[in-house]
Amino acid sequence: NAGVTQTPKFQVLKTGQSMTLQCAQDMNHEYMSWYRQDPGMGLRLIHYSVGAGITDQGEVPNGYNVSRSTTEDFPLRLLSAAPSQTSVYFCASTGGIGRTDTQYFGPGTRLTVL
Amino acid sequence: AQSVTQPDIHITVSEGASLELRCNYSYGATPYLFWYVQSPGQGLQLLLKYFSGDTLVQGIKGFEAEFKRSQSSLNLSKPSVHWSDAAEYFCAVGDNYGQNFVFGPGTRLSVLP
Numbered sequence: 001n002a003g004v005t006q007t008p009k010f011q012v013l014k015t016g017q018s019m020t021l022q023c024a025q026d027m028n029h030e031y032m033s034w035y036r037q038d039p040g041m042g043l044r045l046i047h048y049s050v051g052a053g054i055t056d057q058g059e060v061p062n063g064y065n066v067s068r069s070t071t072e073d074f075p076l077r078l079l080s081a082a083p084s085q086t087s088v089y090f091c092a093s094t095g096g097i098g099r100t101d102t103q104y105f106g107p108g109t110r111l112t113v114l
Numbered sequence: 115a116q117s118v119t120q121p122d123i124h125i126t127v128s129e130g131a132s133l134e135l136r137c138n139y140s141y142g143a144t145p146y147l148f149w150y151v152q153s154p155g156q157g158l159q160l161l162l163k164y165f166s167g168d169t170l171v172q173g174i175k176g177f178e179a180e181f182k183r184s185q186s187s188l189n190l191s192k193p194s195v196h197w198s199d200a201a202e203y204f205c206a207v208g209d210n211y212g213q214n215f216v217f218g219p220g221t222r223l224s225v226l227p
Contacts, residue, residue, distance in 0.1 A: 004157075033215075040123070042204055042217035043158075058214065090157060103148075103215065105157040 001026050004106035006091050012112045013081040021076040021109050023091030031094040032074040033103075036060065036087040043090060049074055081113045116141040116207045118218035126224040127195050135190040135221050137205030146208040147188040148215075149179060153201045161203075164188055175199070200225045 007022045025032065033048035035058075045058030049068040063085060065077040074093075078085060091106040117140045127133055139145055146165050150158040162173025169181040171188075179190045190203065205218040 035217075040219055042118075042219045043206075043215075044217070045214060048214070059216075092158075102160050102163065105150075105159075107157045 003027065004091055004093055004104050006089075006106035006109050008109060009107065010110050012114065013078075014114050015082060017081050018077070018079050019081065021078075021089055021091075021111070023074045023076065023106060024072050025074075025091075025093040025104070026072065027093060027095065027104070028071060029093035029095050029104075030071070032068070033058070033092050033094075034064070034066065034074070034076045035090045035092065036085075037090060037108075038087050046076065046089075083113045085111065086113045087111060116145070116209060116214075116216045118205050118207050118216055120203075120205055120218035120221050122221045123219070124222045124224065126226060128226045129197050130194050133190075133192045133195045133199070133223070135203050135205075135223070137188050137190065137218060138186050139188070139205070139207045140186065141207055141209075143209075145186075147179075147181070148206045148208065149173065149177070149188070149190050150204045150206065150217075151175075151201050152204065152220075158204065161190070195223075195225055197225045197227065199223060 004025045030051045034046040035043040037043050044060045047066040049055045089109045092103045094103050119138045148163045149161040152158050161177050162171050164171045164181050171179045202220045202222045204220045206215050208215045
């Protein structure tokens with residue numbers, strides 16, 4: 001199993017550009033989520049999905065869109081990038097909608113918006 | 115809504131010394147608590163988790179944590195720190211459905227030789 005994979009690892013955008021951060025897992029996990037990590041603020045939940053076709057907002061959803069067409073993939077879209085979106089983005093997945101399940105994290109995508 | 119505080123932003127210990135990292139949470143129901151470690155440039159790795167039962171939880175890499183309901187805390191400890199333990203440590207609380215994880219701001223651990 002590759003676990004949770006994220007691409008790209010690094011990305012530089014100009015203000016106003018759009019892009020999609022890719023996330024995939026091969027563990028057949030139902031629950032997937034996106035976080036952003038900023039210095040001194042820990043990880044903050046952007047969006048999450050409890051299964052294919054179902055998504056919901058987390059703590060900081062503004063400026064981001066998600067979709068979940070398959071169990072494996074959960075892309076995060078930035079429609080018009082802003083410098084405030086400069087951050088490290090982590091995707092995670094969990095085996096089920098269960099409080100005993102562990103979240104597995106991808107290696108992260110470091111995004112810089114100029 | 116749940117919240118997590120980690121009072122120490124940065125801790126420095128000597129190699130071989132003991133370590134305690136503090137975590138306090140706020141949550142209206144039974145908490146589901148986690149400790150993660152993040153090495154520089156890496157993703158997060160789960161050290162241990164607490165849901166119920168024995169208040170002393172064993173994790174990987176020689177870490178353990180003690181849950182104290184009266185103090186709303188799950189403090190992480192290790193009896194003898196190794197240089198490879200230098201990293202950032204995050205405490206997190208999950209809700210009753212495991213759907214919304216809230217992370218603390220993290221504690222950065224430095225280890226002196």
